[in-house]
Amino acid sequence: MTGLVLLQVLFLNRISLFGYVTPLFYLWFIVRFDSSMSRYSMLLWGFVTGLLIDVFTATPGLNATSSTLAAMIQPSVVKLFLAKERREVIIPGRNTMGTGPLAGYLFLMALVHHSAYFLLRSIPLEDWLVITAKIVLSTLLTFIAMLAVALSVEKSNQRRPA
Amino acid sequence: MRSLLDFLVRHAHVFLFIFLETLSLILLFGLNDNQRIAFLTSANRLSGTFFEWRADAESYLGLKGENERLLKENALLRERLLSLSDSLELERVKMLSDEVFVLARVIDNSVRKDDNYITIDKGRSDGVVQGMGVFDSRGVVGVVNMAGSHYSVVLPVLNSRSSISCKVVGSQSIGFLEWRGGDPYSAILVDVPYHTAVSAGDTIVTSGFSSAFPENIPVGTVRSVEQHRMSYTLKVSVDLFVDMSDLRWVYVNSRKSDPELEELVGKH
Structure with missing residues (x-):
């Protein structure tokens, strides 16, 4: 998590394409929660991650709110995209979900998280066009980044001898 | 009764969720400006170190441009020195010697937000206090808004509260x-x-x-x-004159202000 937080605050927050698009890649930490984790620890980890980012970006509560929300919905969204009820412990990824559902899962997580983030950030909500653009474009960017990393991570896992 | 308890236990995490979200929203909306700044400066102890690392790394990338700018400034200063030395007045020199500029490095900066802040690596222990002006070789940057012991937050021109x-x-x-x-x-x-x-x-x-x-x-x-x-x-x-997105070294004007003037202005 430390690495992700540092990556986010030291590099990614500097990115501001066309003044709209900021990738919030730290969400990766939350989408990879495995199903053995208790809801409590998921929520607390989500909260702590967000708060840490807030500390660095001087936006008290902004990331904490959105990442706690992401941590809350994570198990339900995983379930939504799983073909059937699974008993074993799973980490959301291509091997456990398949590429299509994985993409859907990552996209929905990014959309919910980024919507919360940019809506809260843009209060008072005046310029809807700009807010929508920010949400959509940033969601796409984070989604693509997460999908690319997810696919490459699993590839390298498969190559490793069991 | 039992089923109610069961229900509560099974959904206990919802309460944690509500609790954490309430906490976050209080942080987000409940903090007034001063608390916000306090959050900023206390955060600086932690983030200051990291931002300093990043600034270190980035300063290498900007060395060439920085060099050029310093050379230009040097040339300008030499020119001024020449013209000034001709018309040197004792009084003027006396006044200038009261003005001490503290050189500080910008370790965090933003220009894209509605209210931007700059963090510099000098604080009270270096003689920097609230209200001091900050500028660089090109011109005015902002005013020190909050001085921590080793870092300060500067309210740059690019902030709606700056005047x-x-x-x-x-x-x-x-x-x-x-x-x-x-x-x-x-x-x-x-x-x-x-x-x-x-x-x-x-x-x-x-x-x-x-x-x-x-x-x-x-x-x-x-x-x-x-x-x-x-x-x-x-x-x-x-x-x-100042490109706020490209700030590395700044001067803090730490001239001691006249207490009498301060008192008069403060009474307004």
């Missing part, structure tokens, strides 16, 4: 430099008296009326002038 007393070169009429968001390369000079002779291309400098800045620190050039009929003042758009 700096400035004047048009060649006239004594003053106005206040403010920023309304958006373009990080320009700001607005408001409350300029109606009769002031000012036109596009004129240079704006600090007035020296507040203790934050000495007189004649460059600010920018006039882009356009607009007349405000209701209040009989001019609204002047100013192209800033």
Whole structure:
């Protein structure tokens, strides 16, 4: 998590394409929660991650709110995209979900998280066009980044001898 | 009763969720500006170190441009030195010696937000306190808003709460430099008296009326002038000399302000 937080605050927050698009890649930490984790620890980890980012970006509560929300919905969204009820412990990824559902899962997580983030950030909500653009474009960017990393991570896992 | 308990136990995490979200939202909306700044500066102890690392790494990348700028500044200073040494006056030198500039490094900065802040690596232990002006070789940057022991938060021109007393070169009429968001390369000079002779291309400098800045620190050039009929003042758009997105080293004006002046101004 430390690495992700540092990556986010030291590099990614500097990115501001066309003044709209900021990738919030730290969400990766939350989408990879495995199903053995208790809801409590998921929520607390989500909260702590967000708060840490807030500390660095001087936006008290902004990331904490959105990442706690992401941590809350994570198990339900995983379930939504799983073909059937699974008993074993799973980490959301291509091997456990398949590429299509994985993409859907990552996209929905990014959309919910980024919507919360940019809506809260843009209060008072005046310029809807700009807010929508920010949400959509940033969601796409984070989604693509997460999908690319997810696919490459699993590839390298498969190559490793069991 | 049992089933109610069961229900509560099974959904206990919902309460944690509500609790955490309430906490976050209190942080987000409940903090007033001062608490926000306190959060900022306490955060600086932690983030300051990291930002310093990043600034270290980035300063290598910008060395070439930085060098060029320093060389140019050097040349300019030499030129000024020559012309000044001709007309050296003892009084003037005495006054200048009271002005001490603290060199500080910018370790965090933003220009894209509605309210931007800059963090520098000098604080109270270096003689930096709230209200001191900050500028670099090109011109005015902002005013120290909160000084921690080793880091300070600067309220740059690119902040809606920033207001700096400035004047048009060649006239004594003053106005206040403010920023309304958006373009990080320009700001607005408001409350300029109606009769002031000012036109596009004129240079704006600090007035020296507040203790934050000495007189004649460059600010920018006039882009356009607009007349405000209701209040009989001019609204002047100013192209800033300083590219706020490219700040590495700044000077803090740590001249001791006259306590008598402070007291008088404070009584307003």
